[in-house]
Amino acid sequence: MPFKTLDELRAACLDLPAGDDAAAGAVAARQDTLTKPRGSLGRLETLVAWLARWQGRSTPRLDKVKVVVFAGSHGVTAQGVSAFPAEVTGQMVANFAGGGAAINQLAKAAGAELAVIPLDIERPTGDFTQELAMDDADFLAAVSTGYDAVTKDLDLLCLGEMGIGNTTTAAAIATALFGGGADVWVGRGTGVDDAGLSRKAKAIETAMTLHKDRLADPLAVTAAVGGRELAAMLGAALAARKLGIPLMLDGFVTTAAVAPLRKLNPQGLAHAVAGHVSAEAGHRALLAALGLEPLLDLGMRLGEGSGGCLAVNILRGALACHTGMASFTEAGVSDK
Secondary structure: OOOOOHHHHHHHHHHOOOHHHHHHHHHHHOOOOOOOOOOOOOHHHHHHHHHHHHOOOOOOOOOEEEEEEEEOOOHHHHOOOOOOOOHHHHHHHHHOOOOOOOOHHHHHHHHHHHHEEEEOOOOOOOOOOOOOOOOHHHHHHHHHHHOOOOOOOOOOOEEHHHHEOHHHHHHHHHHHHHHHHHHHHHOOOOOHHHHHHHHHHHHHHHHHOOHHHHHHHHHHHHHHHOOOOHHHHHHHHHHHHOOOEHHHEEEEEHHHHHHHHHHOOOOOOOOEOEEEEEOOOHHHHHHHOOOOOOOOOOOOOOOOOOHHHHHHHHHHHHHHHHHHHEEHHHHHHOOO
8 A cells, every 4th residue: 555644645646756847848839839829720830838847748648648537435325415326336336338428429539448436336425514524544545545546657637536425525625725714615516406406505514514623634634534446546647647647627526626736736736637527516726726727617517537537539629739730941931
């Protein structure tokens, strides 16, 4: 297991490699020679430079893209915070395996490999309104599972999740890390009514009081109110940084899962891009708090890595322009 204590994990989050400025600079220099007004492709240009910086290649590639979906079960569902029963988590994992979910289709369309990793879904975390969601050992085991799921041969990693109740968990993490009260962060998730929304906010406020001694430590509070799939996404995000792999984020839950990395280290998410902003109420505010600008805004709120995976196609378009366009000299086109 890569991390045996919170201190070991914290040290790893603080000691992060920088990107390759020379590779990013080479991309920028080539962009200025291509047959277009300088900067006219907007973020398509900077996205290629971002890929180059974190892959460490002056000509980046997207030959091996992987979507990893982590699944976990949440004890807080006992508080009536979801419109769907807890057993849907396991049923959806089976649906992923059978190829019947949205992420299966989007991964195929994006030319991405899909892996689904359930984390003790038959054993829910503790109900964080009454106890720790995870003790330190359980939390570190889940982080380590995510860390070990990332291999150094990847050109891009996309993160996704499945877990009934996990928008409540994500909102609890956001409340703990950024304050403002539960009402700022809770949303309807799977479609709860007003009473369900109120139960979500009450559960989170109860947790903030119960676990107040942990609120100053991003890792300790994530163990207290988080979920195994969120902990695994944190580990995977850390591994991607250590291995020089750009990271594509999905929606509210994924963003909340990796937020502790940014809270611990101002450059902790420099290797990450937000694939989209979801319709879940707190996501836009969370992205703003992390300094992330989403690529897409399509009103999606499914999870599964769906929005992030869809945004891979934007990266492919950006890279195709960068590598395939002719320069002014090559095309015989007059530069200004």
